[in-house]
Amino acid sequence: MTDAGDLAWPQPAARLRALTALTAALADALTLVDVGEVVVGATVTALGAGAGTLALLDPDGETLLIARASTFDAAVFGAERIPLDTPTPTAEAVRSNRPVLLPDRETVLDRFPGLAGRLVGFHGSRAAIPLEVGGRAIGAYGLTFSAPRDFSADEVDFMLALARPCAQALERARLFAAERTMQLRLAFLAEASRVLAESLDGEELLRRLTTLVVPQLADWCAVDLGEGEAARRVAEVGETDDPDGAVVLALSARHRRLGAMRIAGARAHRGTVEELARRAALALDNARLYRQEHEAAETLQRSLLPSHLPDLPGVEVCAAYQPGSTALEVGGDWYDVFPLPGGRVGLVIGDVVGRGLRAAAAMGQLRSAVRAYALEDWAPAAVLEHLNALTKATDQGDMATLIYATFDPHSAELRFASAGHPPPLVVAPDGTARFLEGGRSVPTGVVSDTGYEEATTTLGPGATLVLYTDPLIERRGSTLDAGMETLARAAAEVPSLDTSALRDHLLRRQPPNAEDDVAVLAFRPLARTGPEFAADVPADPTELAGVRHRLRHWLEEAGATPDEVHDVLLACGEACANVVEHAYGPADASFVVSARLEGDTVEVDVRDTGRWRAPRGSERGHGLGLMRALMDDVAVTPSEEGTEVRLRRRLGGVRV
Amino acid sequence: MTSAEVVVEPSEELPIARVSGEIDMANAAEVAAQLGAAVSNAAHGLVVDLGAVGYVDSAGLRGLLDLGVRLRRRGQRLVAVLPVESPLRRVLEVVQMDRVADVCATEEDARARMA
Numbered sequence: 001m002t003d004a005g006d007l008a009w010p011q012p013a014a015r016l017r018a019l020t021a022l023t024a025a026l027a028d029a030l031t032l033v034d035v036g037e038v039v040v041g042a043t044v045t046a047l048g049a050g051a052g053t054l055a056l057l058d059p060d061g062e063t064l065l066i067a068r069a070s071t072f073d074a075a076v077f078g079a080e081r082i083p084l085d086t087p088t089p090t091a092e093a094v095r096s097n098r099p100v101l102l103p104d105r106e107t108v109l110d111r112f113p114g115l116a117g118r119l120v121g122f123h124g125s126r127a128a129i130p131l132e133v134g135g136r137a138i139g140a141y142g143l144t145f146s147a148p149r150d151f152s153a154d155e156v157d158f159m160l161a162l163a164r165p166c167a168q169a170l171e172r173a174r175l176f177a178a179e180r181t182m183q184l185r186l187a188f189l190a191e192a193s194r195v196l197a198e199s200l201d202g203e204e205l206l207r208r209l210t211t212l213v214v215p216q217l218a219d220w221c222a223v224d225l226g227e228g229e230a231a232r233r234v235a236e237v238g239e240t241d242d243p244d245g246a247v248v249l250a251l252s253a254r255h256r257r258l259g260a261m262r263i264a265g266a267r268a269h270r271g272t273v274e275e276l277a278r279r280a281a282l283a284l285d286n287a288r289l290y291r292q293e294h295e296a297a298e299t300l301q302r303s304l305l306p307s308h309l310p311d312l313p314g315v316e317v318c319a320a321y322q323p324g325s326t327a328l329e330v331g332g333d334w335y336d337v338f339p340l341p342g343g344r345v346g347l348v349i350g351d352v353v354g355r356g357l358r359a360a361a362a363m364g365q366l367r368s369a370v371r372a373y374a375l376e377d378w379a380p381a382a383v384l385e386h387l388n389a390l391t392k393a394t395d396q397g398d399m400a401t402l403i404y405a406t407f408d409p410h411s412a413e414l415r416f417a418s419a420g421h422p423p424p425l426v427v428a429p430d431g432t433a434r435f436l437e438g439g440r441s442v443p444t445g446v447v448s449d450t451g452y453e454e455a456t457t458t459l460g461p462g463a464t465l466v467l468y469t470d471p472l473i474e475r476r477g478s479t480l481d482a483g484m485e486t487l488a489r490a491a492a493e494v495p496s497l498d499t500s501a502l503r504d505h506l507l508r509r510q511p512p513n514a515e516d517d518v519a520v521l522a523f524r525p526l527a528r529t530g531p532e533f534a535a536d537v538p539a540d541p542t543e544l545a546g547v548r549h550r551l552r553h554w555l556e557e558a559g560a561t562p563d564e565v566h567d568v569l570l571a572c573g574e575a576c577a578n579v580v581e582h583a584y585g586p587a588d589a590s591f592v593v594s595a596r597l598e599g600d601t602v603e604v605d606v607r608d609t610g611r612w613r614a615p616r617g618s619e620r621g622h623g624l625g626l627m628r629a630l631m632d633d634v635a636v637t638p639s640e641e642g643t644e645v646r647l648r649r650r651l652g653g654v655r656v
Numbered sequence: 657m658t659s660a661e662v663v664v665e666p667s668e669e670l671p672i673a674r675v676s677g678e679i680d681m682a683n684a685a686e687v688a689a690q691l692g693a694a695v696s697n698a699a700h701g702l703v704v705d706l707g708a709v710g711y712v713d714s715a716g717l718r719g720l721l722d723l724g725v726r727l728r729r730r731g732q733r734l735v736a737v738l739p740v741e742s743p744l745r746r747v748l749e750v751v752q753m754d755r756v757a758d759v760c761a762t763e764e765d766a767r768a769r770m771a
């Protein structure tokens with residue numbers, strides 16, 4: 001009863017040759033696929049079967065993988081992957097670890113009635129032989145013969161003999177594959193960890209995660225942050241037809257669910273993907289914690305700085321603190337601006353040496369102390385002396401560099417003292433920049449009982465004072481002098497900008513070193529402006545008091561000091577007296593007095609339309625002498641139309 | 657109209673004229689006349705306290721200078737009292753008031769000067 005498709009059952013000598021050939025072929029096969037091919041091919045050939053199957057038990061012990069099957073056999077007896085408890089001959093052989101011998105169609109139907117529907121056209125016999133390693137079936141191979149056949153004990157022995165080397169080769173290939181997989185998996189995860197560790201930005205990290213997954217592990221990968229309604233897709237790579245059917249892996253760390261990773265078309269072992277998700281979640285949580293700490297540190301630093309600068313009349317001031325972009329620890333940079341008695345302004349910039357909470361706390365104390373001494377109206381050097389004494393006495397020991405400056409809008413005088421701090425920069429309205437090198441002493445907190453120098457300069461309207469901390473002039477691979485030069489150049493480029501634009505320009509032009517925080521303060525007295533003064537005055541001595549009264553009011557509004565008011569009034573009064581005395585005849589006539597502010601200079605014009613008579617005697621000599629003595633500039637311009645006297649006097653300046 | 661007030665504390669030896677207000681070409685002659693009338697022949701001179709004067713122009717200064725010259729010719733002295741911080745001080749310097757008058761900070765100083 002031999003089917004035409006089946007070869008003759010081999011004789012002993014042929015069996016030995018077949019066994020030898022199988023062993024040799026298996027020796028060359030390394031991978032599971034190779035081994036499976038040899039097993040199926042060799043057993044089918046050696047036993048003259050029509051078709052063959054190789055079923056392997058999954059490591060989970062519950063599933064059979066059809067590793068290799070001829071087309072016909074797969075259609076009839078198995079799918080790619082079947083549960084171990086499926087009633088099929090190969091599954092039964094694995095379960096029982098015994099050969100399953102089915103001599104004819106009836107026996108098959110009797111023992112496996114579930115296969116009835118799939119036995120159309122089948123009239124032969126079937127055998128399933130377990131592949132045993134260490135007393136346990138790791139799989140089975142199945143043979144299908146086209147004709148019914150009784151399997152003799154001798155034939156069964158031969159089939160079992162063939163199974164032994166096959167089982168060993170499969171086990172070897174399986175171990176090899178497992179080791180190889182493990183190696184690849186470890187290498188992949190190591191690379192993944194490295195890539196994930198490179199970023200502390202959560203979303204950037206997730207974008208990297210997706211590029212790790214696709215194309216290495218899957219066809220498509222998407223990551224969502226947050227849960228439910230709040231979930232937000234932050235990264236997606238690859239393509240899929242069925243995003244809803246994707247495998248979803250939770251991104252959870254430290255008992256918090258941070259989001260989910262979705263994968264479609266996965267090629268990797270699920271364990272690898274799960275491990276990747278676990279590591280990614282941890283990296284994500286680390287980034288979150290880092291950001292939280294960084295933000296907390298920054299918040300602390302900012303809480304110690306003024307929340308807003310006071311709005312002071314006649315001056316423009318702004319400041320900024322820029323934390324280091326990656327620094328976790330807070331720095332000790334600070335600035336401060338506050339009003340002082342007499343309309344003056346106190347300005348502070350400082351830097352506590354060191355970093356971290358200690359430096360920030362010390363900064364907070366120093367800031368308060370400077371304010372306290374300043375409001376007692378100590379001069380800048382005295383404030384630094386007190387501060388130094390306080391630091392040494394309280395044994396805080398924290399070294400700090402700082403500048404304390406006071407500005408008087410009336411005199412335009414800037415007084416300043418520097419405790420080892422980089423020199424202030426002054427940018428004139430025309431863009432000329434200079435550093436104020438005077439008033440320098442050692443940092444506070446270094447030497448007890450040290451004296452502090454003080455210097456003064458004039459800061460005219462429109463000139464800008466820039467106070468800053470070192471990062472603005474410290475650059476890697478560059479000297480301090482070069483850094484100061486660069487800063488001065490940058491500041492000089494944009495003298496017309498308002499202070500906040502200048503501040504931003506400096507911060508942008510000189511990006512501070514990533515690790516360092518930086519503080520900048522820009523201060524500018526504004527040009528005093530106001531309405532022009534004008535009066536049409538009858539040329540009569542009795543009118544002069546009224547003009548003086550009105551001009552006095554205007555000068556006071558313009559911010560002139562009492563002495564300045566007196567001097568301008570007297571000089572103008574002399575000019576007016578000259579007109580009244582000399583310009584006109586007895587007929588009614590009038591003249592014009594006008595005044596205006598040009599920057600910080602008051603300019604008074606007295607214009608008449610008459611022709612001056614020559615002074616009588618020397619009596620009037622004192623008039624012009626007084627004008628010249630009291631004004632910075634006196635110009636008398638006679639013309640056909642009349643005479644103009646122009647008086648100029650700078651307000652708030654030092655009289656030369 | 658410019659106004660000034662002259663209040664004289666009479667004294668045989670040293671009358672004191674206290675001036676307040678403003679002095680310019682409109683009232684300089686009148687102020688000068690009042691000051692001149694305050695000095696008797698017997699007096700050592702005249703103390704003019706300008707502490708309450710807010711404004712005095714060259715016409716007013718001319719009146720003071722003339723008074724100083726006249727008193728000196730008569731062997732009498734003019735003493736101007738003006739606080740150190742007064743802006744008028746510089747004005748007196750410009751017209752060289754010290755050539756015809758003593759300039760003191762207080763009336764006490766002036767009396768001491770004349771004693």
